[in-house]
Amino acid sequence: MIRSSALTLSVGYVLLGIVALVLFATPLWYAWRVSVNGGRTELLQEDAQRLSAIFQNRGADGLARFIDERIGLQIANERILLLADASLKPLAGNLPQWPSGVPEQPGTYTVSISVAGREIRAGLVRTALPGGYTLLVGRDVARLRPLEKSFWYGLAGAAGIFSLVGLIGGLLVRRVVLSRIDRINQTAARIMQGDLSHRLPLSRRDDEFNTLSRIINRMLDQTEQLVHGVRNVSNSIAHDLRTPLTELRSRLEELVILRPPNEEALAEIEAAVADVDRVIDIFNALLRLSKIDAGAGRSEVVEVDAADAAAKAVEFYQPSAELKGISLTFEERGEAPILGDPVLLAQAIGNLIDNALKFTPENGSIAVETRRRENGAVEITVADTGPGIPEAEKPRVIDRFYRGDASRGTPGAGLGLSLVGAVAKLHAGSLELFDNHPGLRARMILSGMA
Amino acid sequence: MKVLLVEDNERVARFVARGLRESGHVVDHADNGRDGMSLAAQGPYDTIIMDRMLPGQIDGIAVIEAIRKSGSQTPILILSAMSDVDERIRGLRAGGDDYLTKPFAFGELLARLDALTRRARAASAATCLKVGDLQMDLLSRKVTRGERAVALLPREFKLLEYLMRHADQVVTRTMLLENVWEYRFDPQTNLVDVHISKLRQKIDLESERPLLRTVRNAGYRMSAGD
Numbered sequence: 001m002i003r004s005s006a007l008t009l010s011v012g013y014v015l016l017g018i019v020a021l022v023l024f025a026t027p028l029w030y031a032w033r034v035s036v037n038g039g040r041t042e043l044l045q046e047d048a049q050r051l052s053a054i055f056q057n058r059g060a061d062g063l064a065r066f067i068d069e070r071i072g073l074q075i076a077n078e079r080i081l082l083l084a085d086a087s088l089k090p091l092a093g094n095l096p097q098w099p100s101g102v103p104e105q106p107g108t109y110t111v112s113i114s115v116a117g118r119e120i121r122a123g124l125v126r127t128a129l130p131g132g133y134t135l136l137v138g139r140d141v142a143r144l145r146p147l148e149k150s151f152w153y154g155l156a157g158a159a160g161i162f163s164l165v166g167l168i169g170g171l172l173v174r175r176v177v178l179s180r181i182d183r184i185n186q187t188a189a190r191i192m193q194g195d196l197s198h199r200l201p202l203s204r205r206d207d208e209f210n211t212l213s214r215i216i217n218r219m220l221d222q223t224e225q226l227v228h229g230v231r232n233v234s235n236s237i238a239h240d241l242r243t244p245l246t247e248l249r250s251r252l253e254e255l256v257i258l259r260p261p262n263e264e265a266l267a268e269i270e271a272a273v274a275d276v277d278r279v280i281d282i283f284n285a286l287l288r289l290s291k292i293d294a295g296a297g298r299s300e301v302v303e304v305d306a307a308d309a310a311a312k313a314v315e316f317y318q319p320s321a322e323l324k325g326i327s328l329t330f331e332e333r334g335e336a337p338i339l340g341d342p343v344l345l346a347q348a349i350g351n352l353i354d355n356a357l358k359f360t361p362e363n364g365s366i367a368v369e370t371r372r373r374e375n376g377a378v379e380i381t382v383a384d385t386g387p388g389i390p391e392a393e394k395p396r397v398i399d400r401f402y403r404g405d406a407s408r409g410t411p412g413a414g415l416g417l418s419l420v421g422a423v424a425k426l427h428a429g430s431l432e433l434f435d436n437h438p439g440l441r442a443r444m445i446l447s448g449m450a
Numbered sequence: 451m452k453v454l455l456v457e458d459n460e461r462v463a464r465f466v467a468r469g470l471r472e473s474g475h476v477v478d479h480a481d482n483g484r485d486g487m488s489l490a491a492q493g494p495y496d497t498i499i500m501d502r503m504l505p506g507q508i509d510g511i512a513v514i515e516a517i518r519k520s521g522s523q524t525p526i527l528i529l530s531a532m533s534d535v536d537e538r539i540r541g542l543r544a545g546g547d548d549y550l551t552k553p554f555a556f557g558e559l560l561a562r563l564d565a566l567t568r569r570a571r572a573a574s575a576a577t578c579l580k581v582g583d584l585q586m587d588l589l590s591r592k593v594t595r596g597e598r599a600v601a602l603l604p605r606e607f608k609l610l611e612y613l614m615r616h617a618d619q620v621v622t623r624t625m626l627l628e629n630v631w632e633y634r635f636d637p638q639t640n641l642v643d644v645h646i647s648k649l650r651q652k653i654d655l656e657s658e659r660p661l662l663r664t665v666r667n668a669g670y671r672m673s674a675g676d
Contacts, residue, residue, distance in 0.1 A: 284636075
């Protein structure tokens with residue numbers, strides 16, 4: 001397939017080149033012909049006038065002598081000269097008799113004439129002189145044929161060389177192209193076998209192949225990340241669901257084995273229901289995340305004031321902060337309108353504050369701030385004075401289910417920040433985590449849904 | 451109260467029907483859309499619980515549309531395993547009055563059912579709400595407990611208003627989240643409880659008879675009696 005396509009390509013180029021050559025040569029040929037013909041006609045007319053002038057000065061005999069002298073001098077015998085009397089009997093010139101085929105009237109012609117059985121294609125000027133004399137000045141056009149021929153031969157030669165160079169060039173290009181495509185194929189084959197770590201080689205030249213390879217490599221990066229993510233998620237789901245399910249199972253089994261008195265049994269059953277609720281919560285959070293990732297929820301796009309949403313969330317979490325002795329403050333810097341999903345935005349802001357509340361110690365502080373950037377994007381920042389997140393862990397905390405060592409033993413499904421990340425992504429934005437010296441400064445930057 | 455339950459899952463239907471009967475309601479059960487539709491046409495019911503997905507040609511949405519086309523105003527609570535906002539909107543547009551996602555706690559179902567039937571009974575246009583000696587003036591936005599003025603923050607006012615409008619009913623945490631804060635997600639923490647306890651500190655002083663009570667495994671109830 002590739003082989004034939006490379007060949008087709010070079011043959012196609014050659015054909016195209018030849019067509020271009022012909023198209024280029026045709027007007028050239030035409031221009032040359034016109035100028036040569038035109039020039040010839042003018043020369044013949046000039047010649048005829050000069051000879052007419054000689055006739056006026058010196059009479060018929062004088063002209064006849066002049067013509068004969070000139071014929072004697074002529075080297076290239078292409079000029080037709082003939083002076084004839086009233087009965088068209090030649091007086092002087094290089095034709096043995098008046099040719100047939102010459103039009104009756106004086107004027108300039110290109111016609112075929114025949115002289116003593118010889119066929120000549122000629123340009124002619126017929127001039128009537130006083131006293132019934134006729135002057136014929138002409139030129140054998142056939143003498144120009146070789147010149148024309150060499151023009152076309154030259155053209156054909158050029159086309160031949162062109163084809164040859166084109167074909168060789170095509171074959172060379174084909175070899176280069178093939179070798180690069182082969183390398184892409186080999187890498188792709190290896191990747192298909194399951195090794196996603198391979199990447200297409202990049203050459204030093206920044207050509208189209210490099211661009212293609214880079215795009216494919218980026219695609220592979222994303223695929224690898226996704227596959228990695230899926231693996232992580234299934235591991236995490238297994239872990240995070242297994243824990244409450246194990247508790248639930250042992251609780252129920254214990255009930256069956258121990259058959260405790262009613263009161264105790266009731267308490268155990270209630271605890272079992274709470275276990276199930278935990279499973280459902282994790283499950284719902286997962287569903288929501290996968291929906292956000294799939295870009296669903298777009299039906300809900302309206303203009304949301306992020307400042308409003310943040311103010312509401314701060315108010316909502318305020319009592320909880322008071323209980324922990326944490327100061328939760330909100331600083332609004334004007335409206336921050338954005339196109340988005342109000343439910344998801346509220347939840348994302350809520351998750352950020354919730355997260356901050358979980359990790360900020362007593363007497364700490366949490367500062368929420370919304371700001372509209374000059375380019376229209378909206379920033380929502382939640383800064384706490386908790387332990388912060390070690391630099392190395394920062395990229396991972398947005399991963400589904402990832403929980404830093406510091407968070408072991410705190411409630412939550414570990415989905416909080418990943419949901420914030422997913423919501424930010426859905427709103428054409430990002431979640432950035434900075435150091436708050438001490439603490440964490442989490443910032444959502446949103447451009448808004450289209 | 452007479453309830454029509456249209457639900458194809460036998461276990462869920464048994465669970466809901468038993469719970470409703472224990473709460474003193476009469477329950478008719480249909481396990482498919484066709485039977486549900488004919489029962490709804492026969493009967494007057496105080497409320498209908500409709501599963502969103504039913505076997506056969508006629509699903510819950512179609513049954514609801516048919517019921518509404520017949521001119522019936524009976525409040526309908528939709529049960530669904532689909533939690534999408536879109537699905538919720540579709541159900542409510544078809545003529546449902548509330549939407550509850552499976553799995554659910556029975557207390558949640560009962561509380562919502564209660565809220566639905568009362569809402570249908572009295573869409574109150576009162577300017578003053580009263581529970582025992584607790585009074586709320588909706589125009590001047592003043593709250594008094596007996597002679598004592600109660601100062602509330604705007605959100606606390608809204609919370610109390612909702613509780614008072616649903617006096618003598620169980621109100622769940624989810625209902626409060628949805629109606630007072632308009633939050634359609636579970637914040638996963640006991641924030642509603644914290645808000646309630648702050649409100650309680652303001653309206654129920656230690657010397658006073660408590661009006662706002664916690665209902666175990668369900669939510670809260672505002673009530674003057676026991």
